[in-house]
Amino acid sequence: MMLAAIGNEGEAKLDAFLEEAVAREVLYLRFEEYRRFADAYQCPLDCSGNSSAERRVELADGRAIRFVRLNSALICSRRKDEKGNLLLGARQRVMNEAIGEELVVLTHHPLDWYADSAETKRFLRSRARVFISGHEHLAAVDVQNVEPGRDLMMLAAGATTPDSFDDTYTYAYNIIQFDWDENDDALAVTLYARAWTISHGAVPAVQWQPMTMAFSVTEDQLKGLTAGDRVSFSFRLEGGRATIVSIKK
Incomplete structure (x- = not known):
């Protein structure tokens, strides 16, 4: 009331x-x-x-x-x-x-x-x-x-x-x-x-075309990385949110 x-x-x-x-x-x-x-x-x-x-x-x-x-x-x-x-x-x-x-x-x-x-x-x-x-x-x-x-x-x-x-x-x-x-x-x-963004190639498993997009990532995962680095990474997709599992140069 x-x-x-x-x-x-x-x-x-x-x-x-x-x-x-x-x-x-x-x-x-x-x-x-x-x-x-x-x-x-x-x-x-x-x-x-x-x-x-x-x-x-x-x-x-x-x-x-x-x-x-x-x-x-x-x-x-x-x-x-x-x-x-x-x-x-x-x-x-x-x-x-x-x-x-x-x-x-x-x-x-x-x-x-x-x-x-x-x-x-x-x-x-x-x-x-x-x-x-x-x-x-x-x-x-x-x-x-x-x-x-x-x-x-x-x-x-x-x-x-x-x-x-x-x-x-x-x-x-x-x-x-x-x-x-x-x-x-x-x-x-x-x-x-x-902002966390990665330019990646096609990801057939989730029907993604090559693009630049944002990923959820932790500060610890980014240690040693700088903008423009070429990296390999894995991620999981849950409810439309892409979260980095591992990432390295």
Whole structure:
């Protein structure tokens, strides 16, 4: 009933429930297993309706980044987990600024999944330097100029083990390097995009023509290999997913 009320009345109802201790506790009971998981990785889940922003990394003297985690699953349910129906709520759109500190904001769902996406985007543009989302796993990056000398990197994460793959949905991930540019006295972000692909000949056993395609592979299997290497490999095919069993030069 609580989720139905929020779905019908929107952000105001969500924020009203979050103001009440009992209602807030009921809402967050659904995250108990995730809370234990997050605690094990020293990333405690905020259970008050606010963002989690305790992780700070110093990059240079007096210069740092702070990772801010937003909970986009507050009203997720089988009925409401649809694009445009989710809510972050006003309580999560509170990110204090500090001199010499830049914000990196992470959330599971992309912005267009929220009913309050317009408010969230305005707030991100005024506070954050990097916004990272997942869920759809269509890897992409868009650097938006907010004002002279201030950009916002919008990063959509890929998936290392997607349920399926095609020309646009493939095995991909990113390595992000954060530095402080002393010359410009500004945050410098370097993105290393990664995807597992192999160009192979025909595979008659599964009726494949020669092509370049993605395979699921582990880091250990890739040790000693670099892009462009000629390799021999074996794989298994399960439910449309091709997984490397062995690979070598």
